[in-house]
Amino acid sequence: MSKEKLRLGTAGHFEEKEVEVAAGDPVPWDPSTKFSILGKRTPRLDATAKTTGRARYSIDQRLPGMLYGKILRSPHPAAIVKTVDLAAARKMAGVKAALPIVKDGEKVRFAGQGIAAIAADTPERAIDALSAIRVEYEPVPFVVDPEKARAETAPLVFETKVETKTSAGDMPGARKPLPRKGNVQGPRLSDKGNVEEGFKQADAVVEGTYATQVQTHSALETHGFVAKWEGDELTVWASTQGIFSVRDELAQTLEIPAAKVHVITEYMGGGFGAKFGAGVEGVTAAKLAKEAGAPVKLFLDRKEEHLAVGNRPSSIQWIKAGATKDGKLTALQLIVHGNGGTNGGTGTSGPLKNIYACDNVKTEEYDVFTNAGPSAAMRAPGHPQGSFALEATMDELAAKIGMDPLEFRLKNDPSQVRQEEFRLGADRIAWKNRDARRAVTSHPELRRGVGMGAAVWYNTGGTGPKATVTIHRDGSAEVVQGVQDLGTGSRTMVGIVAAEELGLPLEKVSVRIGDTRMPYGPGSGGSTTTPSSAPSIRAAAWQAKQKMAEVLGRAWGVEASTIEFPSGLVAVKGDTSKKLSWKEACGKLPEEGVSATAARAENHGDAWKRFTSGAQFAEVEVDMETGIVRVVKVVAVHDCGLVVNALTTESQVQGGVIQGISYALYENRILDGGTGRMVNPNVEQYKIVGSKDVPEIEVHLLSVWDGVNNTHSVGIGEPATVPTAGAIANAVSHAIGARIHRLPITPESVLEAIDRAGKGGRA
């Protein structure tokens, strides 16, 4: 441990802070550091493999004798499975294994739940064999509508205790025992100050009910696994955000030692929160492979992906807020019912509790269970939902006290960083004359509107990850960590951090990731990958350099601590006679080179610590005759500590905005109340933003030296998508002069709101 004085903060607002730096960990970079590669625009390391089709994803694995697994799924939203008869299926051509997933007499709780599985020698024959499985169901009453599920007379999703088969990364809410009445579980409470008093102090109070839909993750590579046994050792190629959590879940479920499970994820086709565990499909793939005595590939199809492996819960939020006439928030209150099917549905209160300063805040969150596929963590769980309702409320309250919505937010935002982000974004979207732009003179049927929203996120990463850096005698270097790259650019991030610390060009650094036989890497979720991984990479590179200094120090007869690594060189401080190029210096290393494995140090708790913030502004155009909304422009201003790679970070922010647009305007899992089945389990009726829906997107990133870890790195995945839907909804409301209370904002709902406003009611 050493105490180090650091300059921390953001542009123009630096302050000196003393933090304790762990032994073996490098001191966080000073703002004056001149970086050679960190923060620049660097094409991702696997871009060539991905643009040539050479990148081998888990779904692309082909092994000798490999079979194809398929899962038969329940057509009923609720039923007792009386019997599962696999005899006929086993006799089908090419079938090598068959097994039940549910026990006779077990209840299935959503349409799409796995019943039994088959492995056959071709994908086509596996599908054939499913039709030969005989299942006797006894359908029982079900409920898929979350509002109906709250009624006392509603069929119970769980008769006794909540029995959701959770997998790693599921919504954490469902695990804590909470009171449950019928299908409603909760509340999860938070209470600060006294909201009743707060409302009394208010000059204006608004309240409203806001609803959001179920969104499915819809990663392009579906959930799936290729499983292969060699004796009692299991190797699995997984499409996962957490190779180690998959390993542990497989070991636990199959009751084999974790040491005998090997998980590989070389390339990964997106996750967005739903892919941390082995799940039913991983365990089933392993069991089928065991039974067949051959490797099995089991990947879901698009329909299964929508039905069974996670979603963002819907919400119904009642929200009430009060403020004084000079614009100070006095009370915020939220009661939310979140519906995650057979899993938890909450987490919605985050924005309300953590964005604007308010002394009196009360939230009550309830899970509502329905006979629908279980939720899973999805990109900023709870937050796009919560942000939508909160930001609408902020606009409503600003209107009621006659204050500009931007000014109102600035008055209540305690975050210095976000204050800057708001101002910058407002300038870029030309907030000041937004009212003047509402009418589109050339097209009288069109109205333009501008709206805004704020982001908040929390995670700063943490301990666990280890990395090994080896410097070879020829001057090249290798960095190894069992982290996986979902498409966020983690592989490149690992390389950049190592290259920066070693002073090498990126092409001299080989990066190996995605394998549980490597040093432990973080799971990729909650925007924690970079802040968990990068500090361990830097520490390992730094320690490898120290070892190199020791070798050279002995050769030169000087203290290792006097050896420096200026760009491309190794030199002794104050002695110009002792200087070698990096390559020459590496030549002095022993045959095995030097190698260091470092663990990620604890966060510096006393650093310039803060939430991650962000602000987004959206300009929309609404056709008042058809109700069609077109997003014209989004300005996204974010901070994520010190950016490792500006190019891939920009991609990720654009992606967060685009997913937010998709959530605001299009995506909606629709269940039929009569059959309990999803009516749009595809990508043409489950509408996701396409190229022609994409507006102009401006991305701005503020650099923040927060000192929490040695690289000041912070994730961006979640915050980039938190405020988009709220900003768009506010822009639509600004355009049409009526409040939007429900996502997605469809032409129908826009026309309805216009109609409502026309009848005199402020919506």
Next chain:
Amino acid sequence: MSDDSFDEKPGFTRRDLMRGALVGAVAAGVGGKVAAAPSAALGPAPVPLELIINGKRHALTVEPRVLLADALRERLGLTGTKVVCGRGACGACTVLVDGQTQCSCLLLAAEVAGKSITTIEGVAADGRLSPIQEAFIQADALQCGFCTSGMVMSCKALLDRHPRPSRTQIAEAVAGNLCRCGTYPHVFDAVERAAGIRTAEGRKWESEGYAESRVPSPDRRDARGDPSRTPALRSDERIDAALGDLAELEEA
């Protein structure tokens, strides 16, 4: 595709194929007793086919119902072509058949026997990246990369037809290619680079008004000379002015 063009190829018709499939269904229904199929019909048993992929002839024996996408991926190991929706709605499985973009999940392998098929593996001729691939890499027109093969195929087909496409034409060309990561802006960027409409950093969307994303380099210094004061943005006077105002506000 018309029946005529279909009939030109190796001596069977779509009607034969369907008849073959029907026979298969009937055969399964009567306990495996296989009825004699009409002589011209294919299947249900595997049949030999020759596919011409990226200029190479591949012989394979598959059931006539096997899709081109599955033949490429699961039989020939050409896994660059991805399957996402399995019903022609997402473009991930896009290949070129006689120069036209087609969803390989909607084609039977037997249907395209003898035609010229180009997959993503064939775009980099002689191991050299094509300009569109190079542009995808430089513009970061990919994140998870699962839509990338299809995107590249659609963009290549566009550039083959329109060497200098407008932004509207680009958006139109990839309108059938779904990207869940939301990489479209960089895809537009890549196509313009490949077409020579823009160069590395000169991001201009003149007629379209597409603005540049601004991401700072942490080592960028502002004009005030304080090395610790990093402006949020690339040099842009309006923004610097905005920050100047901010600083004054904070001081006030």
